[in-house]
Amino acid sequence: MAKKTAAASPQLIRIAAPGSADLSKEQKAFNRLTKRIAKLETEVHAFRAAATRLRQRMQAEYRPLQQRHNDERARLVRVLDHAYQQHKLTKTERGKIEDLIAHACADLPGRGHPELQPIIERYAPPPLSEQEEAALDQQTATMMKTLYELQYGIRFDPAADVSTPEKFRDYVQQQLDAEEAEYQRQEAAAAERRARRKKSPKQQAAEEKKKAEAKSVTQAVRTLYLDLVKHLHPDRERDEAEKARKTELLQRVTTAYEAGELLTLLxxxxxxxxxxxxxxxxxxxxxxxxxxxxxxxxxRELEAQLYEEQMELSNFTGRTYYFGAAPAALERDFEQQKSQLEAKIRQLAAEVLAFEHDPRALKAFLKTYKIPKPGPGPLLMPLW
Incomplete structure (x- = not known):
């Protein structure tokens, strides 16, 4: 369904009665549902507006801060490179500088500083030998096999070649496709057996009742639609202003009818x-x-719309908004992230300035820096 901007203050339609005990089960359900829809419409509208403001602030305020942070990191690379070439350093200190430049700052050429590529390449470790690469691939494959056996129930053929990430991905996808095909085959066979099975009078009556109800549901919303169309038909109006008003209303009616939005029609x-x-x-x-x-x-459609809005914003910012997704929470989260990045920039700028003028400050920093331990990489690999 195409997105529609929900009204900021949707009109609440409910069945009134002297007391709740006077309402039937269906009347109470009607009131609960109309109240729920009005609440969801307000939430969708509020989240969409807040998300738009957040995207604008990300572009106007946060992206420039990220660039400033990368600029300071680029200064750090130059300072570390100069210190490596000019200062008297221990083997451990040199190893830490190599790690900082070659790994911690390896993304900078792609983030606006292509001039750093020669420096980063100079500190990059030598490539692995074929034997080392094969051993690492085998280690990763063994770990991944165990993970996918536990998570997806896949049984690996001992003779299968899964020695590289590409081969592993292809093998897993083949197994998942085979499982899906078998499931579809079983479902089709079960459906065929159900179709051949003679239905009891009770089952036939239930099916007929279900079909009749589905037809009645369709007719219920169509009746409302036709009444409004008949009332709003603009061709019967001679006054141009009234004709334009009815044309706009008729468009709203048609949109609501095509979307199956009963409450909007009401x-x-x-x-x-x-x-x-x-x-x-x-x-x-x-x-x-x-x-x-x-x-x-x-x-249900409004719940899906809200989830879609949250997903789109999460993909844009890299943050999760399924919990605490109120507009005020979005604003607080942004302010917190912005404040943290500003503090990180100030700290890094001060450190780089100190490193430039005082080798002792750099040595003190390197003493506290710990090289991350090597690992096999992420535990999950995408299958698409």
Whole structure:
């Protein structure tokens, strides 16, 4: 479904009664669902607006800070390179500088500082021999086999060649495809058996009832749609302003109908005086049951919209917003991240300045720096 901007303050439609005990089960469900939809519409609208502001602030405020941070890191590389060439350093200190330049700062040529590539290459460790690469690949493959056996239940053929990441990925994908094909085959066979199986009168009646209800649900929203279309048909208007108003309203009606948004159609009926409170309170239980099915679908669609908005923002910022996704929480998270990056820039700038003028400051820093231990890399590899 195409995204639509939800109203900031959606109109709440509910069935009123002197007391909640006077409402039937379907009437109570109708009120719960309309309240839930109104709340979700507000949440989608608020999150979308907050996400737009956050994207703008990321581009205007955070991206420049990231560039400043990379500029300071580039200064650090030059200072470390100069110290390596000019200062009297121990073997351990030189090893730490090599690690900082070749690994911790290896991304800088791709982040606006291509001039650093020769320096980084100068400190890069020598390439592994064929025997070393083969041993590392074998170690990684063994670990990955154990992981995928536990996580996905895949059984590896001892004769299968999974000695490289590419071969491992291809083998795993083949196994997953084979499992999916077998599952689909079993499902198709089960469906064929069910189709051949003679249905009891009770089962036939249940199927007919389900089909009738589905047809009634479709008819319920169509009835509302046709009533509004008949009322709003702009060709019957001679006044141009009224004709334009009805044309815009008719577009809203059509959009809501195509999306199956019953509550939006009911709001438009109320707005156009095509619906009153007495009509709502006197709806038959069967009609309410059909309405409630549509309202549940609309609520699920709004939940999916909110999740999609959260996913898109997470992909943009690299942060997770499924918890604490309120606009105020987004604002606090951004301010915290911005403040932390500003503090990191100030600290790095001060350290680089000290390293430039005082070799003792650099030695003190290198004494506290620990080279990360080598490992086999990430525990999971993407399969697509």
């Amino acid at each position: 709001r438009l009926q109320l707005e156009l005086n095509r619906l009153d409170q007495d009509h709502l309170e006197n709806l038959a239980e069967a009609q309410l049951r059909y309405y409630n099915q549509l309202l549940r679908d609309q609520a």
